[in-house]
Amino acid sequence: MYTLVQGPEIGWTSSSIIISAVLSILLLALFIWIELRSKDPLMPIHLLRNRNLISGMTTTFIFMGTFGALPYFLTVLFQSVQLFSALQTGLAFLVPAISIAIGTQLGAKLVTHFQTRSTLIIGFIIGIIGTLLLTIGGHQDSSYWSILPGLIISGIGQGITWTSMWIVASMGVADKEQGVASAMASTALNIGNAVRMAILIAVANIGTEGKTGATLISTLASGGRTVFYLAAVGMLVGLIVAVTLPRSKTKKIKQELAS
Numbered sequence: 001m002y003t004l005v006q007g008p009e010i011g012w013t014s015s016s017i018i019i020s021a022v023l024s025i026l027l028l029a030l031f032i033w034i035e036l037r038s039k040d041p042l043m044p045i046h047l048l049r050n051r052n053l054i055s056g057m058t059t060t061f062i063f064m065g066t067f068g069a070l071p072y073f074l075t076v077l078f079q080s081v082q083l084f085s086a087l088q089t090g091l092a093f094l095v096p097a098i099s100i101a102i103g104t105q106l107g108a109k110l111v112t113h114f115q116t117r118s119t120l121i122i123g124f125i126i127g128i129i130g131t132l133l134l135t136i137g138g139h140q141d142s143s144y145w146s147i148l149p150g151l152i153i154s155g156i157g158q159g160i161t162w163t164s165m166w167i168v169a170s171m172g173v174a175d176k177e178q179g180v181a182s183a184m185a186s187t188a189l190n191i192g193n194a195v196r197m198a199i200l201i202a203v204a205n206i207g208t209e210g211k212t213g214a215t216l217i218s219t220l221a222s223g224g225r226t227v228f229y230l231a232a233v234g235m236l237v238g239l240i241v242a243v244t245l246p247r248s249k250t251k252k253i254k255q256e257l258a259s
Contacts (some may be wrong), residue, residue, distance in 0.1 A: 007198060030243060039114050049171065051246065053181050056169025058241050059120070060189035062167060065196020066234035067127060067158040068132070068189075071096075071228045072197065073204065074151075075186050081140050081221045094142060096155040103159015110160065117245040123161030124239040131232040138225040161238075168245065196234070200227050225235025 008019065016067045035041040047053055071093070078092055079082040103123075110119040130153030137147025168177055169185040204223035211219055 002052060021099065024047050037039075043184065044177065047177060047181060047184065050172055050181075052171045053169055053173060053184065055173075055190040055241055055245050056165055056181075056185050059161075059165040059238055060185045061192035061195075062238040062241070063161060063235055064189045064193035065200075066231045066238065067154070067161065068193055069200055069227070069231060070131070070154065070158075073200070073224050074134075076204070076220060077138060077147075077224045080164060080216055082142070095148065096151040097223040099152045099155025100159040100162075103156040103161075105159070105164050106156065106158035109164030111164055111167060115247055116164050116171070117242060117247060119160060120168060120242040120245070121239060123157050123159075123164055123174065124235050124242055125157070127154055127157030127161060128232050128235045128239070130157050131228055131235060134208055135225045136226045138221055194231075203227060211241060 003017055003024055007017050018082065032045075035043055035045055074096075075089060075092070078089045079086070084092060107119060130150050133150030133153060134147055135150075137144070137150065138144070146163065166182070166185065170181055173181040204220070204227050206223060207219050208216060208223070
């Protein structure tokens with residue numbers, strides 16, 4: 001995590017980053033070796049043969065690098081481009097926060113009436129539409145009202161996706177291994193956050209070096225819109241993953257929710 005988070009800031013060729021990257025690879029290899037030889041492994045390798053779990057881990061990885069990255073870049077847009085105060089920025093996030101909460105409740109209802117696969121597809125489609133709409137309000141002279149539809153729609157999509165992706169990760173996993181499966185999905189989520197944020201921040205900051213004033217603000221706005229487009233592309237990849245999921249029965253989904 002240190003390598004992925006600090007790499008873009010202090011340089012990928014710096015000694016500390018290279019050392020941490022090498023150590024990370026070695027420790028990961030050691031962990032896998034120990035797990036393969038252990039009679040009671042912390043992370044049973046056979047779980048990686050579970051298609052639902054792998055799809056769930058892939059989805060959580062994508063989620064944090066797309067939906068999860070939006071608040072950071074929205075904050076940059078509000079404060080550095082549109083010059084909102086800290087209080088105004090906090091108030092601006094009330095709408096997406098409420099939308100996400102509504103989305104999670106809506107997602108829970110959808111998975112009990114439709115397949116988890118269908119619910120995940122719906123969440124990503126709504127998220128893509130909402131994220132693309134964010135670009136309309138991603139200009140220096142844009143009003144909050146111009147970005148509001150995108151905030152609401154993407155928030156609802158995020159909530160629906162959040163609920164359904166955890167159900168996907170747990171389906172087909174034995175009860176005694178549910179905690180491990182959840183931890184694996186959570187780990188994928190945090191890695192996705194570090195990797196995607198490193199990439200998106202680097203992309204968003206292209207062309208900002210040496211610029212000040214109105215020129216800098218214009219470049220930041222352009223970089224932010226590029227990030228929104230890239231996030232939508234990432235959600236499209238998540239949608240493709242969701243489409244490839246096996247169909248599941250509604251009764252089984254209700255049992256997963258109850259557990």
